[in-house]
Amino acid sequence: MVELKVGDKVDLLVVRNTAMGFTVLVNQEFEGLLYKNELFQKIHEGQQLTGYIKKIREDEKLDVSLQPIGFKQTIVSYEVRLLKALKENEGFLPLTDKTAPEEIKYQLGMSKKAFKNAVGGLFKQKLITISEEGIRLSDWSIGQKDSLPL
Numbered sequence: 001m002v003e004l005k006v007g008d009k010v011d012l013l014v015v016r017n018t019a020m021g022f023t024v025l026v027n028q029e030f031e032g033l034l035y036k037n038e039l040f041q042k043i044h045e046g047q048q049l050t051g052y053i054k055k056i057r058e059d060e061k062l063d064v065s066l067q068p069i070g071f072k073q074t075i076v077s078y079e080v081r082l083l084k085a086l087k088e089n090e091g092f093l094p095l096t097d098k099t100a101p102e103e104i105k106y107q108l109g110m111s112k113k114a115f116k117n118a119v120g121g122l123f124k125q126k127l128i129t130i131s132e133e134g135i136r137l138s139d140w141s142i143g144q145k146d147s148l149p150l
Contacts, residue, residue: 004030004053004062007069012051014043024051024064032062039066040109078110078118083127083137091137096130 004010004026012032013025021035022043034043034051043049055063068077085108086093095104097119101112108115119135122128128135 012049014047032064082118094134
């Protein structure tokens with residue numbers, strides 16, 4: 001296990017569904033666990049995924065995540081996902097800070113906290129505007145759509 005460290009990108013094979021989450025085979029060699037409360041997409045036994053080492057436990061089993069470890073990498077990936085969803089929906093999503101967490105998870109595959117962080121980051125970059133009805137690509141970002149990070 002010496003060659004693995006927290007944050008490493010790894011290959012995952014979903015082995016079985018358990019009460020806590022999904023047991024996975026990491027890099028065809030080590031056992032790991034994807035916790036159910038950290039999944040924002042449907043997965044199934046036999047599926048191959050890319051994941052990240054979240055924690056190396058004392059029993060030498062691994063806790064893994066489907067999101068990059070670390071706030072900066074994770075937030076950027078959520079911002080890109082939100083921009084992509086906006087582009088696919090004619091520049092508008094009827095989601096706000098009052099939207100139910102389940103609806104955000106269903107529409108965007110992210111937690112409400114991740115959504116709010118992504119909205120904040122995109123707003124600071126002047127890529128979106130926020131209203132009581134939802135979020136919209138800003139006039140500036142619409143003019144720059146070819147250069148958006150998608």
